[in-house]
Amino acid sequence: xxxxxxxMTIEQVAVRFGGLVAISDMSFTVGExxxxxxxxxxxxxxxxxxxxxxxxxxxxxxxxxYRDTALNGLKPHQIADLGLIRTFQRTSVFPNDTVxxxxxxxxxxxxxxxxxxxxxxxxxxRASERKLRQRASELIEWVGLERRAHDAAGSLSYxxxxxxxxxxxxxxxxxxxxxxxxxxxxxxxETHRFVELIRDIRDRGITILLVEHDMPMVMTVSDRIVVLxxxxxxxxxxxxxxxxxxxxxxxxxxxxxxxx
Amino acid sequence: MRIALTxxxxxxxxxxxxxxxxxxxxxxxxxxxxxxxxxxSLNLLLGFTGQLSLGHIAFFGIxxxxxxxxxxxxxxxxxxxxxLVHAPWPPIVGFVLAIIIAGLCGYFVxxxxxxxxxxxxVIVTISFAEVVRLVALNWVELTQGPLALTNIPSIGLPxxxxxxxxxxxxxxNYYLVLVVALIAYLLIARLVRSHFGRAMRGLMENETLAVSxxxxxxxxxxxxxxxxxxxxxxxxxxxxxxxxxxxxEVFAFINTVTMVIMVISxxxxxxxxxxxxxxxxxxxxxxxxxVMAPEAQWxxxxxxxxxxxxxxxxxxVPSLAQRFRRSRSGTTALAPVALxxxxxxxxx
Numbered sequence: 001x002x003x004x005x006x007x008m009t010i011e012q013v014a015v016r017f018g019g020l021v022a023i024s025d026m027s028f029t030v031g032e033x034x035x036x037x038x039x040x041x042x043x044x045x046x047x048x049x050x051x052x053x054x055x056x057x058x059x060x061x062x063x064x065x066y067r068d069t070a071l072n073g074l075k076p077h078q079i080a081d082l083g084l085i086r087t088f089q090r091t092s093v094f095p096n097d098t099v100x101x102x103x104x105x106x107x108x109x110x111x112x113x114x115x116x117x118x119x120x121x122x123x124x125x126r127a128s129e130r131k132l133r134q135r136a137s138e139l140i141e142w143v144g145l146e147r148r149a150h151d152a153a154g155s156l157s158y159x160x161x162x163x164x165x166x167x168x169x170x171x172x173x174x175x176x177x178x179x180x181x182x183x184x185x186x187x188x189x190e191t192h193r194f195v196e197l198i199r200d201i202r203d204r205g206i207t208i209l210l211v212e213h214d215m216p217m218v219m220t221v222s223d224r225i226v227v228l229x230x231x232x233x234x235x236x237x238x239x240x241x242x243x244x245x246x247x248x249x250x251x252x253x254x255x256x257x258x259x260x
Numbered sequence: 261m262r263i264a265l266t267x268x269x270x271x272x273x274x275x276x277x278x279x280x281x282x283x284x285x286x287x288x289x290x291x292x293x294x295x296x297x298x299x300x301s302l303n304l305l306l307g308f309t310g311q312l313s314l315g316h317i318a319f320f321g322i323x324x325x326x327x328x329x330x331x332x333x334x335x336x337x338x339x340x341x342x343x344l345v346h347a348p349w350p351p352i353v354g355f356v357l358a359i360i361i362a363g364l365c366g367y368f369v370x371x372x373x374x375x376x377x378x379x380x381x382v383i384v385t386i387s388f389a390e391v392v393r394l395v396a397l398n399w400v401e402l403t404q405g406p407l408a409l410t411n412i413p414s415i416g417l418p419x420x421x422x423x424x425x426x427x428x429x430x431x432x433n434y435y436l437v438l439v440v441a442l443i444a445y446l447l448i449a450r451l452v453r454s455h456f457g458r459a460m461r462g463l464m465e466n467e468t469l470a471v472s473x474x475x476x477x478x479x480x481x482x483x484x485x486x487x488x489x490x491x492x493x494x495x496x497x498x499x500x501x502x503x504x505x506x507x508x509e510v511f512a513f514i515n516t517v518t519m520v521i522m523v524i525s526x527x528x529x530x531x532x533x534x535x536x537x538x539x540x541x542x543x544x545x546x547x548x549x550x551v552m553a554p555e556a557q558w559x560x561x562x563x564x565x566x567x568x569x570x571x572x573x574x575x576x577v578p579s580l581a582q583r584f585r586r587s588r589s590g591t592t593a594l595a596p597v598a599l600x601x602x603x604x605x606x607x608x
Contacts, residue, residue, distance in 0.1 A: 054472065056468070075471075075476075076471040076472060077471050077474050077475055077476045077477070080471070080472060080473060080474035081474055085472065085473065085474075086472050087472075088468065088469065088472070092466070092469050093466070093469070094461065094462055094465040094466050094469065094470075095465060095466070096465055097461065097465065101458070101461075104455075104458055105458045105459070105461065105462040105470070105473070105475075106473045107455075108455060108458065108459055108462070108473055108474050108475050109473065109474040111455035111458075112455070113454070113455065115456065115483070118450065118451070118454035118455065118456060119447060119450045119451055119454070120450075121450060125454070128455075129454075129455075132455070168469070168473060169472075169473070171473065172472075172473040172474055
């Protein structure tokens, strides 16, 4: 591992739902500007880990720290204010609003003006609105949805909605982005384009943590991979290391494959 | 386009007293206008945050009582032998206090219920209205209970240098209600188009996602509740000073239901919806009075509501707007950028 500074630290996090152990004793770190993937078979605890990191779920034990701030006990919107923004596995748009309005909602963190200014339409509020509109158009252009800008987000195809979801997350000006299975349901060319987007996001200095099932995609894009199985970390390392790790092969393909 | 329609509607409403001489009809228009303001405030919650306040009349009634008591004065005993004595103040002060106190009530109801939301908010608001009604009914020393507060003075506008203009006639009150309604309309319009309004819409459509982009649920919903309650309080104050008598019946559940019907039929989540729905259901009794007994009228309202929602399921205004857009699109193929620009202009 390189000696870059650490953005997020997950220390001995455990999540139990009654008797079910979703995550047991998970510890790893994500460096600033790194692309880290969290992989594992279905039910391994990946989405649960995301929920803990973004405040949607309180861990049973352990702690998560982001840039020296402990996240335990913070509400999701407070964590979002720290610059830690996530996307969701299922459809994650405001379905009845246009794509453009979706992004304006997503730009909430940039648009904070005083209530009175907004109601009276004072110059400060107007300037802020202009800036938001400009930014929303930029983001739409960036994900390539200009032609769909004024369609209801709910009417878009699955892949397009995913793009809106990412643009929305980016609208919140993250310093770290957590992507939950962003390319599931996308075809090969859409996935390829998405990989470009992820690299582009990283080049803007945004740290990325990715949960994904599409192995070729994970292997291409990741700096480092953390493998979860049954709530435990079974391997961690660069794509090359992970590809040849017997424990990982066993988790995915079973005993026979590991011996073969 | 939208601006032209608005100006036309306002001009039409402002011209009404010039050609309508019938005092009964003018009176109906004034009370309808007051209820339209109430319906607009309800729409801010129901249409733009998705939270149904089934005790909305409580804020209206509180506004009415606060304003009436401020302008009438009172002398009540408190526990421990103290007495609270208040000498009458001008009604315009009562109007301002009505807004402030109703807004405060909205704040506490919001704070209480928005941690859980949805059905809980409905229950909390119903209970709140019932509790307030019982207080108004039983705290006889303050509210006169079922004997009602009578002789409430008409509202007066302080004119610097001239003194005070007391609004006694129907004509004056008509314009007062129209002006307050316009202010409420503009305030709600500005609010829902600002980033506060977008936060509300986001929460209504996809709360998880809204929270993940940094929107504070409790704060946003409480803000909507405060402004909604304050506007309802203003309407209540207008009501008290126009009717000049109020009793605890003002808190009746049926009054909330009337406002909900106005919002749903006109179209929740549309700015003009409660105005259109409010005018229809406010003036329907006037139209039906010669031909139907009051009991039969209630059945007719039900029929009208069902008919409206059957033909225009999203309410009158949104459904018609959609049809209009559909009939217009397809004839013009604008470039996406141009579309974006027109959208920006339409909103501004």
